[in-house]
Amino acid sequence: MKMCVRPATLAFALITSLSLASCSREENQSGRAASLSPEGQTAPTVEVTRVISEKLQATVLLPAELVPYEQVEVYSKVTGFVKWIKVDRGSRVKKGELIAELDAPELVAQRAEADSKYQSAESQLAAAKARLAADEGTYQRLNAAARTAGVVAPNDLDIAEKAVESDQGNVSALEKTAQAAQESLRAVGQLESYLDITAPFDGEITTRFVHPGALVGPAGGPGAVTPIVRVETITRGRLVVPVPEYDVAGVPEGAEVAFTVPAFPGKVFHAPIARISHSVDVKTRTMPIELDVRDPGAELVPGSFSEVEWPLRRTYPTLFVPASAVATNLERTFVVRIRNGMTEWVDVKPGATMQGRIEVFGDLRPGDMVAIRGTDELRPGTAVVPHSNN
Numbered sequence: 437m438k439m440c441v442r443p444a445t446l447a448f449a450l451i452t453s454l455s456l457a458s459c460s461r462e463e464n465q466s467g468r469a470a471s472l473s474p475e476g477q478t479a480p481t482v483e484v485t486r487v488i489s490e491k492l493q494a495t496v497l498l499p500a501e502l503v504p505y506e507q508v509e510v511y512s513k514v515t516g517f518v519k520w521i522k523v524d525r526g527s528r529v530k531k532g533e534l535i536a537e538l539d540a541p542e543l544v545a546q547r548a549e550a551d552s553k554y555q556s557a558e559s560q561l562a563a564a565k566a567r568l569a570a571d572e573g574t575y576q577r578l579n580a581a582a583r584t585a586g587v588v589a590p591n592d593l594d595i596a597e598k599a600v601e602s603d604q605g606n607v608s609a610l611e612k613t614a615q616a617a618q619e620s621l622r623a624v625g626q627l628e629s630y631l632d633i634t635a636p637f638d639g640e641i642t643t644r645f646v647h648p649g650a651l652v653g654p655a656g657g658p659g660a661v662t663p664i665v666r667v668e669t670i671t672r673g674r675l676v677v678p679v680p681e682y683d684v685a686g687v688p689e690g691a692e693v694a695f696t697v698p699a700f701p702g703k704v705f706h707a708p709i710a711r712i713s714h715s716v717d718v719k720t721r722t723m724p725i726e727l728d729v730r731d732p733g734a735e736l737v738p739g740s741f742s743e744v745e746w747p748l749r750r751t752y753p754t755l756f757v758p759a760s761a762v763a764t765n766l767e768r769t770f771v772v773r774i775r776n777g778m779t780e781w782v783d784v785k786p787g788a789t790m791q792g793r794i795e796v797f798g799d800l801r802p803g804d805m806v807a808i809r810g811t812d813e814l815r816p817g818t819a820v821v822p823h824s825n826n
Contacts, residue, residue, distance in 0.1 A: 482807050482814065484774055484822040487757055489802040492686075492750035494790040497743050498677055500695065502729065504738040505672040506637055509645075509663035513630040515653035516540035521633075523665060524644050529635035536633040536664055538652065543628055550621040557614035564610050568603035575600050639669045668738055673729040675707055677744050678722035682787075684712075686749030693727055695744040697736060705729070705736070748788050755800050756793040762786055763810030771796065772807040772814045779807070779818045 516538035523535045575596040582588040643666040646652060652662055675695060691709050707727040716723050727744075729736065761771050762784065770781040787795030800806075805822060807814060814820070 479777075479819045479821050481823050482772075482774065482779075482820045483809065484805045484824050485758060485761070485808050486824075487755050487796075487800050487802055487804040487806060488793075489753045490756055490790070491753050492748055492788055492790055492795060494748045494788055495745045496683060496748055496788070498679060498683075498746045500675050500677040500727075500742045500744045502697070502736055502738055502740050502742055503674050503676060504639075504668035504670070505674050505728075506639065507642075507666065507668040507738075508636055509666045510535075510633060510636065511654060511663050512538055512633065512652040513654050514538070514540055514543065514627050515651070516543075516631060518646050518648050518650045518652060518664070519631075520648055521644070521646065521664070523641045525641055527641040529639060529641060529667065531635055531637045533635045534632055535635055535641075538631040538633065540628075540631060543624065543631070547621070547624045547628060550617070550624045554614065554617035554621045557610065557617040561607065561610040561614045564603065564607045568600065568607050571596065571599040571603050633664055635667060637667065637669065638671075639667045642666050642668050670734045670738070671731055673731060673736060673738055674710075675727040675729050675742065675744070677725045677727065677746065678717075678720060679725050679746060681716045681721050681723060683746060683748055684723050684725070686751050687747055691747065693744055693746065695727075695742045697740055697742045699737060699740065700735070748790075754787065754795050754797070755802065756790065757796055757800075757806055758808055759789060759792060759794045761806050761808055761810045762794055762796065763812060765812050770810070771798075771800070772810050773800070774805045774807065774820060774822045777819055777821070779814050779816055779820055781816050782806075 517540070519537045519539040521536040523529060527535075529535060575593075578588050578593050578596050582590075582593050645663050645665065650662065652664055677693075687709065689709050689712060692706050693709060694704050694706050696704055707729045709725060710728040711726040713724050757771055763770055763772070768781070768783055769786065770783050773780050773782050782798055782800055784796040784798035784800070787797060789795070805824075
């Protein structure tokens with residue numbers, strides 16, 4: 437027997453099949469949507485790097501000033517008038533070389549007086565010694581004659597003995613007077629030697645303050661405000677570097693440091709660290725450090741500014757991240773650390789830079805993963821996919 441299918445039954449079956457296929461496609465699309473983030477976006481990929489620990493070895497450019505190793509304004513030790521002066525600005529001088537002579541008439545009078553007193557004391561001393569010798573001879577003769585009873589009266593012998601003792605006391609006093617007069621004469625002679633003005637060391641006259649006829653003198657006396665010349669060394673200098681207090685550690689005395697001066701562009705000079713003050717200026721928060729500059733050819737000009745390639749050293753390791761990893765906004769300076777796929781901000785204090793990396797101090801550990809590009813767009817608590825090229 438043949439079965440007959442009615443048209444109405446066939447249409448119903450076709451509609452049912454199409455409905456089931458549609459439901460299947462919707463379920464598949466719902467399953468794919470379930471793998472997206474709640475906002476409908478996948479977690480962003482962030483380029484990351486590791487925090488490393490190293491000892492800082494870098495250089496920083498610091499300003500410095502070149503000053504003479506020795507410089508002095510020469511004053512006269514006695515008051516007088518400049519008789520003549522043979523040097524001027526730019527004159528080269530040697531230590532002990534005569535550069536000027538003064539005239540002091542009162543010293544001539546003082547020397548004449550002192551010499552007169554000394555000669556008088558010497559004359560009196562000579563006379564006293566002669567009298568002592570004569571009285572000693574008389575006493576000795578009387579003493580020898582007194583051995584024969586009745587020849588010399590005892591009183592005469594006593595008088596002769598007292599005369600010798602008096603003469604000895606007089607000679608002793610006059611010897612002290614003559615010595616004092618001699619010392620006074622020597623002192624005046626010493627003052628006269630101060631009329632010759634000599635160079636205190638090898639150097640160059642950088643300023644001449646007086647001319648013949650000018651009144652000069654020692655500190656506290658007439659003419660004290662006017663020095664005669666200023667002398668400076670020219671073959672040796674001091675390069676004074678005001679080093680910030682956070683850059684002074686780890687650099688020992690004797691280390692060679694490079695520097696440049698504007699007068700010689702492109703030329704690099706070197707000098708050792710000679711003196712460290714070990715005291716920070718509370719006003720500038722810097723420590724003056726001196727370098728000894730040897731300049732046999734007298735090329736460098738004292739008073740000029742220079743730029744020093746100051747070495748930065750740490751005696752202990754510190755943490756470094758790429759310079760781009762440090763972000764700064766109005767409130768804080770931080771790096772973005774990625775931990776367990778989530779971002780967090782870690783406050784840091786930047787330090788020195790070295791080979792494209794920057795020293796950071798904060799709650800970090802070597803090996804921590806941080807974003808190479810620090811930005812406040814990566815808010816704390818953001819899910820990210822870290823990616824490293826290392």
